[in-house]
Amino acid sequence: MRRSRTDRSCHPLPGAGPGGRVHGRSCGAAATVTEVITGPRILLHIGPPKSGTTSFQKWCNRNRDGLRDQGVLYPLSLGRVNHTRMMVYASDLMKDDPYFARNGVATEDDHRAFRRQLADSLATEVRAGNPDTLLISNEHLYSRVRAESTVQRAKDMLRRVSDDITVVVHVRPQIDMLVSNASQTARLGEVVDSAWFTRKAVGPGNWLYNMSATVAVWERVFGADRVQVVPFRRSPDMSAHIIDTLNLSQDGLGEPLRVNEALGWRAIATSNALVEHKVDKALGADQFKTLLAALPTSERLQVGLDIAKTVQDRFSAENAELIDRRPELESTDMDPDWDKYDATPNVHRLDEAKTLSAEIAAAVEFVRVQQGK
Structure with a gap:
């Protein structure tokens, strides 16, 4: 694929200006072509965790065909729903890590072979699909790819496909x-x-x-103008943001998904009881998660204003620094909605529940043993 850099100019991406065309649709007056790029534009969504990434990735997977029809490839080679293989590629070797084990990576030789195969698979998929945009999403790139050398490794892999890369961070x-x-x-x-x-x-x-510190690493490797910081307070739905950014039609695309994974305070208290008495180890990780998912929905955990302000105040200087250097952020983008925390706290109930932890754990263990007979 060959296209001018001005083809991306009608999208709200870093460095974009007026004019250009998208998927054959006119976006304004014709622009002067200043540079020719081979390959699709790449949007690399890195999370962070707990910013609606699960909902967004499930939406992308569900709408893979509809996105492809509009020139957007959500690649299978990096993972069907969550592109965790991208993190495994970029990271240094992590022994006994489940993501590495899942991909058969236990040694440095395994890792080198995995990287070669993954890079080739992605390049092949892109050549076959010939997309205008390559969309990648994995929150572990934010939380686990920390050193500049590993971020550089991710960049080098993607540059085999295209040098037009924008890193999207949802703060x-x-x-x-x-x-x-x-x-x-x-x-x-x-x-x-x-x-x-x-x-x-x-x-x-x-x-x-x-x-601020995490975004700065990606800025140093990719360039500040190649990083797009999206404020969750104003744009909580990443799928809506991507539709707007790429000027996509909603036709053929499903509505944004809402995945609420929050446990109520009673479920967390029950989890604490089981963990303190090692019932989670006896059940195994998967069964333990299944047990928690089966618990009745209980009232939402509420930490209260005092704890909320204590925590948020710790990041005042760093948030001010991030806002100061990022033109897309406004002064209040890193302020919580304090009304959400202005309710009677119940977080102390987690401590009170410990008085029954032995009895809860014993009851669950009894059932587990009886079922195993």
């Missing part, structure tokens, strides 16, 4: 991410109590929550 207030992450932490077999929210690890030194 949101840290306390919102933290509360959302509580459910995932419980599913992974860790205790989530009131102290978990205010622990020292939740601060500017934490890669996941210090968005």
Whole structure:
């Protein structure tokens, strides 16, 4: 595929100007062609986690054919729903990591062979599909690809396809991410109590929550003008953002999906009880997650204003720095909706539930043993 860089000019991407054409549709006055690019534009959505990535990726997978009809390839070679193979490619070797194990990568030789095969598979898929846009999404690129050398590795892989790459980062207030992450932490077999929210690890030194520092790594490798920061507060739906960015028609595309994965406080308290008595280990990771999913829906976990403000204030300087250097951000984009936290807290109930933890764990273990007989 050969196209002018001005072909992307009617999209709200970094460095875009007026004019150009998209999928054969006129987007304004003709523009002067200043550079010819071979290959599709690439939108690399890196999350972060807890920013609606699961909903977005499921939407992309469900609408793969409809996207392809409008010139957008959501590649299968990187993963059917979540492009986790992109993270495995870019990362240094992680022994005993489930994503690496799933792809048969246990040694450095395995890793080199995997990288060669994946890069070739992606290039072949792109040549066969001949898309205008290659859309990639994996939140682990944000949370696990941390060093500049590994980010560079991701860039080098993609440049085999095209040098027109935009990194899309979906930033949101840290306390919102933290509360959302509580459910995932419980599913992974860790205790989530009131102290978990205010622990020292939740601060500017934490890669996941210090968005200014994390975005800066991608800016240094790709260039600041090749990174697009999307504020979750104003644009919570990444699928709607992509439709608007690429000037796609909604015809043939399903409505954005809403995947609510939050556990209520009672489910988290039950998880804590089981974890403290190692029932999660006895059940195994998959069965434990199935058990939590089967619990009745309970009232939403509410940390209250005091904890919310304590956490958010820790990132004031870093958020101000991010907003100052990113022209697409407004001054309030990293402020939570405080009304959500202005309710009676129930986070302390997680601590109170510990008084029955032994009985809950014993009951579940009894049922497990009886069913195994």
